[in-house]
Amino acid sequence: MPLHDLTYQRFEGERSSRLARSVAMARSSGSLLLKRRSFLLLLAVSWIPAIVRGAQIFVARKFPDAFPFLTIDALLWQDFVSQQVVFLPVLLIALYAGASAISADLSSGAFVVYLSKPISRSDYVIGKAIPVMTALLAVTLAPALTLLLAHVFLAEDFVLFKAAPLLPLSVVSYSVWTCLYFTLVVLAVSSLSRSPRVAGAGFGALALAGPIFLEALSRLRIVDPPAFLSMIDATVDSGHVFFGNTSTGSAPFASLAAMALGMGISLAILRWRLRSAEVSS
Amino acid sequence: MNPPVVELCAVSRWYGNVLGLSRVDLTFESGVTALLGPNGAGKSTLLKLVTGLLRPSSGTVSVFGAAPFANPDVHRKLGLVPEEEEFQARVNASDWLEYLMRLHGFDENAARERARKALHDVGLESASKRRVTSFSRGMKQRLRIAQAMAHDPEILVLDEPLTGLDPVGRHEVIDWIRDWGARGKSVLVSSHILHEVELMTREVVLMTAGKVMASGNIHEIRRLIDAHPHHILISTPEPRRLAGRLLDQVGLHSISFSEELQQVKLETREPDRFYELLANYVLEEEGTIHEVSSPDDNLEAVFHYLVE
Amino acid sequence: MTARIPLVAQWSFSQLLFSPRTAGMAILATTPVLMALVYRAAVALELAAQTSSFGVFSILTAAVSLPFVAPMLTLFYASGVVIDDAEAGTLHYFLTRPFARRDLLVGKMLGNLMIVMFLFVPPFVLCYYLTLAGSGWQELGSRFPTLVRDLMAASLGIFAYSGLFSLAGTVLKRPLLFGLFFVFGWQAAASIVPGAIRYLTVTHYMHSLMPHESFQSSLAGLIGQRSSGLEAVVALLAIGTATHALAVWIFTKKEL
Numbered sequence: 001m002p003l004h005d006l007t008y009q010r011f012e013g014e015r016s017s018r019l020a021r022s023v024a025m026a027r028s029s030g031s032l033l034l035k036r037r038s039f040l041l042l043l044a045v046s047w048i049p050a051i052v053r054g055a056q057i058f059v060a061r062k063f064p065d066a067f068p069f070l071t072i073d074a075l076l077w078q079d080f081v082s083q084q085v086v087f088l089p090v091l092l093i094a095l096y097a098g099a100s101a102i103s104a105d106l107s108s109g110a111f112v113v114y115l116s117k118p119i120s121r122s123d124y125v126i127g128k129a130i131p132v133m134t135a136l137l138a139v140t141l142a143p144a145l146t147l148l149l150a151h152v153f154l155a156e157d158f159v160l161f162k163a164a165p166l167l168p169l170s171v172v173s174y175s176v177w178t179c180l181y182f183t184l185v186v187l188a189v190s191s192l193s194r195s196p197r198v199a200g201a202g203f204g205a206l207a208l209a210g211p212i213f214l215e216a217l218s219r220l221r222i223v224d225p226p227a228f229l230s231m232i233d234a235t236v237d238s239g240h241v242f243f244g245n246t247s248t249g250s251a252p253f254a255s256l257a258a259m260a261l262g263m264g265i266s267l268a269i270l271r272w273r274l275r276s277a278e279v280s281s
Numbered sequence: 282m283n284p285p286v287v288e289l290c291a292v293s294r295w296y297g298n299v300l301g302l303s304r305v306d307l308t309f310e311s312g313v314t315a316l317l318g319p320n321g322a323g324k325s326t327l328l329k330l331v332t333g334l335l336r337p338s339s340g341t342v343s344v345f346g347a348a349p350f351a352n353p354d355v356h357r358k359l360g361l362v363p364e365e366e367e368f369q370a371r372v373n374a375s376d377w378l379e380y381l382m383r384l385h386g387f388d389e390n391a392a393r394e395r396a397r398k399a400l401h402d403v404g405l406e407s408a409s410k411r412r413v414t415s416f417s418r419g420m421k422q423r424l425r426i427a428q429a430m431a432h433d434p435e436i437l438v439l440d441e442p443l444t445g446l447d448p449v450g451r452h453e454v455i456d457w458i459r460d461w462g463a464r465g466k467s468v469l470v471s472s473h474i475l476h477e478v479e480l481m482t483r484e485v486v487l488m489t490a491g492k493v494m495a496s497g498n499i500h501e502i503r504r505l506i507d508a509h510p511h512h513i514l515i516s517t518p519e520p521r522r523l524a525g526r527l528l529d530q531v532g533l534h535s536i537s538f539s540e541e542l543q544q545v546k547l548e549t550r551e552p553d554r555f556y557e558l559l560a561n562y563v564l565e566e567e568g569t570i571h572e573v574s575s576p577d578d579n580l581e582a583v584f585h586y587l588v589e
Numbered sequence: 590m591t592a593r594i595p596l597v598a599q600w601s602f603s604q605l606l607f608s609p610r611t612a613g614m615a616i617l618a619t620t621p622v623l624m625a626l627v628y629r630a631a632v633a634l635e636l637a638a639q640t641s642s643f644g645v646f647s648i649l650t651a652a653v654s655l656p657f658v659a660p661m662l663t664l665f666y667a668s669g670v671v672i673d674d675a676e677a678g679t680l681h682y683f684l685t686r687p688f689a690r691r692d693l694l695v696g697k698m699l700g701n702l703m704i705v706m707f708l709f710v711p712p713f714v715l716c717y718y719l720t721l722a723g724s725g726w727q728e729l730g731s732r733f734p735t736l737v738r739d740l741m742a743a744s745l746g747i748f749a750y751s752g753l754f755s756l757a758g759t760v761l762k763r764p765l766l767f768g769l770f771f772v773f774g775w776q777a778a779a780s781i782v783p784g785a786i787r788y789l790t791v792t793h794y795m796h797s798l799m800p801h802e803s804f805q806s807s808l809a810g811l812i813g814q815r816s817s818g819l820e821a822v823v824a825l826l827a828i829g830t831a832t833h834a835l836a837v838w839i840f841t842k843k844e845l
Binding site for chain 3: 216
């Protein structure tokens, strides 16, 4: 009687790099996103705050005497990225691009098809994370760097960079950190349901509940409700660490740690869900 | 004079810029009619138009003389087995059917009785208290069929009803469909598998690319097809010997062989006689055959002939 | 009302009631209760300053229950009025039954309203009792009209939100996104901008009916743009009725 090979999957030939595998998946998801007019509209609307800030920089640089209260310093870039979180663009983009990323694959059975190819679960998560992360960076890092460039062209001195030499690095690191956090959380929530709508509602409730509860706790005068209890407030608070003004804010390092914990929990959820989905699909 | 059960007059249907159905004129009376065609042929679009889930972009659709879109009078006489892959009713099978029968207008007792009988008929009585989400694909398909038959409709519309069924299940469903037709009801069934359709009915509508290519008795269509040469590919370790044996014997249109590939390719106008000869070659002349295949046995080849 | 509407409503309600999704929404609905308990614990541990019992109820109502819990619950259920059946593959079974599409959607919207009220009202009333119980029966009794008024504001607000989100669920592919933007983007912005734009929100009318002070209602009062109770009731009823009716009309015409 012949003995059959019962191992899960066997592939012969050279295996492409992890980056190549993940990018192939990401390209497919990304091109689908870019074909949706509603997504492009959302991206365009998300740039409105950047245009407002751009006008602010223009006015402050061209007419400094007329608007002396418009100061251009590192805080402007920190506020800009923070406000992209507070005023919903980051949340809505994460929800649009990420809520269905895994749940749709679980409900359609595409996840099992992915696993039947020579890719690992990590490749899968990276492949799903890249488009979400890219979309989020497109409304945080990209406009922030554009504003920085606009300032370089408009400014006639280097006062800003003398005062804050690490500003570009702060902008990049804060944006990447923020986007990575929202990407991992939305993917984790997406993996918890087979319905993109339910996953979206779960993520929306999770993100938006924080500020509401913090406001209620503060009005109830429960001693200093810490920002790290809320996803959005923690993100804003952690900005102080990246921009080097840790003396302000609620508890910036605690917020940073809470976000790291949130990312760790998200990764654990993804690991658990994708392992069990393979069996139950 | 009664109107035809289903009538489509110059019906076209677009999905944006994509043409789903192109100027279709058809009538269906009682008995079983099969819609045959490859994926994307327009079968599901036609069935959705008949069941009133879609409206035609142009032309008219009537079922028992009335437009079916959102028309309760038409739906009262209609049973539908939809094609959806996903079917996740979060209740047990019995409650699900009972609810659908209540929606159909039956009172509580009648609905319960009809649900019980339908589940019995499709062999799901023992699973009636199980949640639908826990059903296998085949069980879900049986349940789909049960809900379509439970109210004893005048016209039964089945979109790919054999999908997901095991061979026994397929056989049973084919029998139900034939029974239904034999009782004078109208059955419209779509499929892309020719030999399964042949077991259900003689009346077929062949569709491709949103158009009706042929309609009528399947044998007449077959005869039309048989007028074309039939392609056959044979794998054998002795291609020269087999080719020599077949030459001038079976209405050959052309023949070629390759020693290197160990295969014989031929075109014949008499496929039945060819297969008889091949059997004799193996049994009586101890010839060795590894594989016989004919790309013409699938439905796409039928369409290919018709398009030509 | 045709016989199918209560049947569909009852079915939808029972389906939603025993759904795992509702367990998640129940957690959301009970957060004001949990916060009331946290507050009590914080006061006991001297981590919070003592606020009047009614003040605590006011804060929880004005900051959590009405502006967050009520719209989120309504958004979750109402936005799925069509999509949930489409996702579950059950929609076509209903659409080919011999009854009006109008009855199907009205029944489903009723079922959604029932589940939202079922999840919202008991925790809200419990929160009232939990926060005011310490002040004695007299306080509970004297503040009871406030509870009734809050419930009326919440019910009317939920009715208006339900119409808006059901309409979005009937028309849009991503009603959730619209709903979140409407509640937390548009309304949040419009309520602090002076001018007539606030009349295009639901919160404005809810705040006008609420007997509690909130940031938005204080601001509205400050700039003299608070609607009268009657105006608010009429506006919420009109928004709810018009949007529900429009959703039904579109559903009867729509190919699904």
